[in-house]
Amino acid sequence: MPSSSVLKAAAAAVLALLGQSLAAPSVLSATATFSSTPSATVSLVSNTYISPHASYTGTPTTTGALSTSVLAPSISPRPAANGSSSYPADGRLHAALAAPYLPSGGEGTNGSAPVYRPMSDYDYQALSLALYQAWAELDLLRYGLAEYPQSEFYRHGLTPTDRYLLRFMAEQQVGHATLLTNVLGPGAPRPCAYNYPLTDNLTEYIDFSQKLFKWGESSIYGFVNHLNSRAAGQLLTQSTAIKARQQMLLRQFAGLFPMPVWFEPGIPRLLVVDPVGANFPALHIINQPNPARINGSDAANETTGAPANALNATALKKAGESSTPLSYPGRQVFLRWDAPGIKVGPNNSYVTSTTAKQPRFALWVGQLNATYTPLHNVRNNTADYVPAECHRVCGGSRR
C-alpha cells in the first residue's frame, strides 16, 4: 500500500473512533492546545526534618526488635505445593477466557478492588522500612545540595544542571514518601535525625549516596513479591523503578559504569534493617577497597566502615581509574562485626542484640544466587572469608 493510502486508512480508523464528536475532524491539523482545571490536587506529606545532622541524644526504647511469641526458630524448607508444576506450558490456552482477550488465571484479576494498604505484620514492617528508606534518601539529597557548594560540584565536573537533577530527585522522594505514608496510614513513620560519615569532599557524598540508594533498591526487591498486598507492592515497584534510575545517575556522577550487572540482587528480608527484622550488630569489611583506588589488593581501613563501607577521601592512598578489578576470585576478605549493645535505627531507638552463636558462614548475595561460604579464623569478633567458591559474578569489579 502506498504511504498516502496508509495515512488515509489511519485517518479513517481515527475518524471511526471519534464518531460524531467533532464537526470537521482532520487528523492533519489537529487542535493541539487544550486546557482544563484539574479535578483534585495532590496533598504532599509534611516533609520537614527535625535535626541539623548533629549527634542525636534520644534514649533507646527497644532492645533487639519488636516481638510477639515466636513460633519456631526458623522456617523449615519444604517442597513446592503439589500441582505447582502441572501447568502445561505449551503456549495453548487451557481454560475459558475470563473476559474477551483476558486469559484465565492471574492474581487480582477477578474484579475485586485492589487494597492499597498493609494486610499483615509482614506488609506493615516491610512498607515502613521502604518509607524509612525514602525519608533517608530525601534527607541525603537535600543534605548534598545544602552542604556542597556549586564550586565543589564544578571541581568534580558536575554542573548546575546536575544539581538541578538532585533537586528533582528530592521532589521524587517527597512523592514516594507521600505514597507510602498514605498506604501505611496515620501511624506511618516520620523522618529521623540523620548523621552521615562524610567530609566536605563531594566524592564521599556521591559514593555514599549511590550505595544508600543501592541497598534501598535491593532491599525492596528482596521483599516486594512477598507482600500480602499485591496492590501496595505494585505501587512500591513503580517508585522503586525511579529509585533505580536515581541510583544509576548517582553512579554516573561518580564516573562509574551505570549498571555493572544483568540482574539487580534482592537482599533477603531478614538481613534488611527494619524495626522487626534485624537489629543485628553491624558488619565491617576491613579491606573493602576505596572505590577511587587503582588496585584493590592491599586495601585496609580506607572506607567509612559499616554499614555503607563507602569512600573515605582522607584515607585514600592512590586515586585514579583503572580496569584492575577491586575484587576478584580468591580475594581474601577480612570481616569484623560489632559487639551487641549499640544504639541504632530510627532516632537511635533500638539497641542491637544477637541470638547467634559462633558464626560459620558468610552469605554472598549476588545477581544470580545467594552462596554461603565458610568463614576461616573466626576469633572474637573477626573472621577471614575467601570467596573462592564464587567465580565470575561474585568476583567481578564492584565499586
Ligand SMILES: *[C@@H]1O[C@H](CO)[C@@H](O)[C@H](O)[C@H]1NC(C)=O
Ligand atoms: C503431595 O503429593 C505426594 C506424592 O504424591 C503425597 O505423598 C503428599 O501427601 C501430597 N501432599 C499433599 C499436601 O497433598
Ligand SMILES: *[C@@H]1O[C@H](CO)[C@@H](O)[C@H](O)[C@H]1NC(C)=O
Ligand atoms: C477475588 O480475588 C481476591 C484475591 O485477589 C479474593 O480475596 C476474592 O475472594 C476473590 N473474589 C471472588 C468472588 O472469587
Ligand SMILES: *[C@@H]1O[C@H](CO)[C@@H](O)[C@H](O)[C@H]1NC(C)=O
Ligand atoms: C524522631 O524523633 C523526633 C523528635 O522526637 C520525632 O519528631 C520523630 O517522629 C521521630 N522519628 C521516628 C521515626 O521515630
Ligand SMILES: *[C@@H]1O[C@H](CO)[C@@H](O)[C@H](O)[C@H]1NC(C)=O
Ligand atoms: C596490586 O598491588 C599488589 C600489592 O601492592 C601488587 O602485588 C600487584 O602487582 C598490584 N597489581 C597491579 C595490577 O598493579
Ligand SMILES: *[C@@H]1O[C@H](CO)[C@@H](O)[C@H](O)[C@H]1NC(C)=O
Ligand atoms: C584496621 O583497623 C582496625 C581497627 O581499628 C585495626 O585493629 C587494624 O590494625 C587496622 N588494620 C590496618 C591494616 O591498618
Ligand SMILES: *[C@@H]1O[C@H](CO)[C@@H](O)[C@H](O)[C@H]1NC(C)=O
Ligand atoms: C577516614 O579516614 C581517616 C584517615 O584514616 C580517619 O581518620 C577517619 O576516621 C575516617 N572516616 C570515617 C568516617 O571512617
Ligand SMILES: *[C@@H]1O[C@H](CO)[C@@H](O)[C@H](O)[C@H]1NC(C)=O
Ligand atoms: C577529594 O577526593 C578525591 C578522591 O576521591 C581526591 O582526588 C581529591 O583530591 C579530594 N579533594 C580534596 C579537596 O581533598
Ligand SMILES: *[C@@H]1O[C@H](CO)[C@@H](O)[C@H](O)[C@H]1NC(C)=O
Ligand atoms: C576475646 O574475648 C575474650 C573474652 O572477652 C578476651 O579475653 C580476649 O582477649 C579476646 N581476644 C581477642 C583476640 O580479642
Ligand SMILES: *[C@@H]1O[C@H](CO)[C@@H](O)[C@H](O)[C@H]1NC(C)=O
Ligand atoms: C552461584 O553463582 C556463582 C556465580 O555465577 C557461581 O559460581 C556458583 O556456581 C553459583 N552457585 C550455585 C549453587 O549455582
